[in-house]
Amino acid sequence: MNHQIYVFLKALLGSCKDLLPIVLVIAFFQFAVLQQPMPNVGDILVGLALVVLGLTFFIYGLEMGLFPIGESMAQAFAKKGSISWLLTFAFCLGFGTTVAEPALIAVAKEAATVAATGGIIADSLESQLSYANGLRFTVAFAVGFAIVVGVLRILRGWPIQYLILGGYIVVVLMTLIAPNWIIGIAYDSGGVTTSTITVPLVTALGVGLASAIKGRNPMIDGFGLIAFASLTPMIFVMIYGMVIH
Amino acid sequence: MDLFFEFLNTLKNTIVDVLPILSIILGFQLLVIRKPIPHVKQVGFGFFYVLIGLALFLLGLEKALFPLGKMMAEQLTAPEFIQAGNQVLTSIHWTDYKWVYIFAAAIGFSTTIAEPSLIAVAIKAEEVSGGAINANSLRISVAIGVAIGIALGSYRIVVGHPIHYYIIAGYVVVVIQTFYCPKLIVPLAYDSGGVTTSTVTVPLVAALGLGLASTIPGRSPLIDGFGLIAFASLFPIIAVMAYAQITETKANRAEKQLEKRNRIKLDKENTRKLNVNDETS
Numbered sequence: 001m002n003h004q005i006y007v008f009l010k011a012l013l014g015s016c017k018d019l020l021p022i023v024l025v026i027a028f029f030q031f032a033v034l035q036q037p038m039p040n041v042g043d044i045l046v047g048l049a050l051v052v053l054g055l056t057f058f059i060y061g062l063e064m065g066l067f068p069i070g071e072s073m074a075q076a077f078a079k080k081g082s083i084s085w086l087l088t089f090a091f092c093l094g095f096g097t098t099v100a101e102p103a104l105i106a107v108a109k110e111a112a113t114v115a116a117t118g119g120i121i122a123d124s125l126e127s128q129l130s131y132a133n134g135l136r137f138t139v140a141f142a143v144g145f146a147i148v149v150g151v152l153r154i155l156r157g158w159p160i161q162y163l164i165l166g167g168y169i170v171v172v173l174m175t176l177i178a179p180n181w182i183i184g185i186a187y188d189s190g191g192v193t194t195s196t197i198t199v200p201l202v203t204a205l206g207v208g209l210a211s212a213i214k215g216r217n218p219m220i221d222g223f224g225l226i227a228f229a230s231l232t233p234m235i236f237v238m239i240y241g242m243v244i245h
Numbered sequence: 246m247d248l249f250f251e252f253l254n255t256l257k258n259t260i261v262d263v264l265p266i267l268s269i270i271l272g273f274q275l276l277v278i279r280k281p282i283p284h285v286k287q288v289g290f291g292f293f294y295v296l297i298g299l300a301l302f303l304l305g306l307e308k309a310l311f312p313l314g315k316m317m318a319e320q321l322t323a324p325e326f327i328q329a330g331n332q333v334l335t336s337i338h339w340t341d342y343k344w345v346y347i348f349a350a351a352i353g354f355s356t357t358i359a360e361p362s363l364i365a366v367a368i369k370a371e372e373v374s375g376g377a378i379n380a381n382s383l384r385i386s387v388a389i390g391v392a393i394g395i396a397l398g399s400y401r402i403v404v405g406h407p408i409h410y411y412i413i414a415g416y417v418v419v420v421i422q423t424f425y426c427p428k429l430i431v432p433l434a435y436d437s438g439g440v441t442t443s444t445v446t447v448p449l450v451a452a453l454g455l456g457l458a459s460t461i462p463g464r465s466p467l468i469d470g471f472g473l474i475a476f477a478s479l480f481p482i483i484a485v486m487a488y489a490q491i492t493e494t495k496a497n498r499a500e501k502q503l504e505k506r507n508r509i510k511l512d513k514e515n516t517r518k519l520n521v522n523d524e525t526s
Contacts, residue, residue: 022355047306093266096265184475207369
């Protein structure tokens with residue numbers, strides 16, 4: 001028991017260290033640059049304590065639950081040897097985790113307002129909603145597609161740089177022909193897709209697959225799934241913009 | 246008591262967010278793999294901890310950091326702060342915003358250090374590489390990348406350059422680095438672009454972008470406010486590859502130096518031996 005408490009306290013201390021830079025930055029700007037007193041100090045202290053505790057629990061659960069389940073599923077699929085089921089799983093994981101992602105919902109809503117004020121779509125609530133939903137499903141589909149391509153890459157051992165660089169070239173070419181108002185949203189949509197729970201799961205999946213398949217190096221082949229998931233939404237959202245246009 | 250109800254509410258939202266993932270995992274595990282989950286009790290507890298942790302984390306951010314950070318972003322970009330006493334900005338020079346760039350870099354760096362998904366990837370990378378990649382060094386290089394990215398992105402909003410010039414230039418740098426940096430780091434570097442921007446960074450950065458774009462004449466908050474996140478996902482890639490290149494060069498140099506030192510030592514020993522031989526003969 002004592003040992004467990006020691007481990008927990010150590011993890012707590014680690015979380016405090018992770019948070020220290022934010023506290024320093026905020027304090028510095030509040031006192032030295034803006035020269036204002038700190039508002040509701042009590043609330044802030046409580047909030048900080050919650051953040052530290054939350055981060056500690058998260059990391060603790062990560063190594064106990066998320067990493068093992070990701071890796072054991074990857075190994076089970078590799079043993080089963082059914083590529084089509086593995087790819088279906090990959091697609092569902094990408095699509096399912098993205099379509100409900102709160103950050104994406106927020107960005108899609110904001111993007112719908114841009115489009116309405118810019119006169120791209122009709123200025124009614126209904127058309128805004130359908131546009132926002134369209135955007136959301138486009139991004140979710142793109143992420144599902146990305147995980148499928150990423151898993152295929154691990155299975156076949158394709159070198160990642162050619163795929164990513166090829167993707168960059170497509171993004172650049174699409175930027176030239178896509179309507180201007182979609183570009184900022186498209187670029188941002190790549191970054192908002194990957195949530196705090198998806199990332200550890202997908203990483204564990206990739207590493208688990210690469211270690212289960214002979215001839216794959218988990219370092220070279222296991223990482224990279226998230227890179228695909230942040231690249232394809234840019235391409236698909238620009239296509240969406242062109243279709244709407 | 247209020248805090249407790251707020252916590253329950255956040256926990257409920259977190260569970261709703263996780264539900265799709267959970268049902269996909271369970272569905273495939275039970276219907277396709279058809280084997281019991283290994284260590285099911287431990288994994289269950291792990292998931293439970295992750296949920297509790299995430300809910301506490303989000304609630305704490307909502308209580309302490311976000312209101313303050315957002316307020317700061319607004320105050321630092323407000324016309325009164327940029328040009329003392331002016332309600333509306335007249336002619337601006339990009340240097341007027343020096344505190345904004347510093348804030349952008351500092352907040353980008355510090356929020357990235359606390360980003361849970363980056364912590365996860367860094368832990369995994371250290372484990373998989375057998376310690377060759379240090380989790381903390383990786384996180385610091387990603388954070389430096391985000392800091393540079395957000396500062397540069399803020400500068401772009403201030404001067405009003407089109408975003409794609411910057412992004413395309415960044416891509417060119419990534420391509421060149423890909424050919425010269427150690428192969429092992431490439432996939433991890435590409436990944437680090439996507440993991441930087443989630444729970445902590447996005448809300449604060451969005452507030453900064455919106456504050457900038459809505460106060461500078463000629464910028465539209467709806468068009469120029471976007472794009473900061475793209476910068477925050479591109480520059481970490483460059484930073485991580487640069488970190489790998491620097492470590493490799495250093496290791497090579499250290500090796501060469503060691504070789505040189507050994508050779509000198511050997512030479513000395515040889516001459517000493519010769520001398521001894523001379524004396525004895």
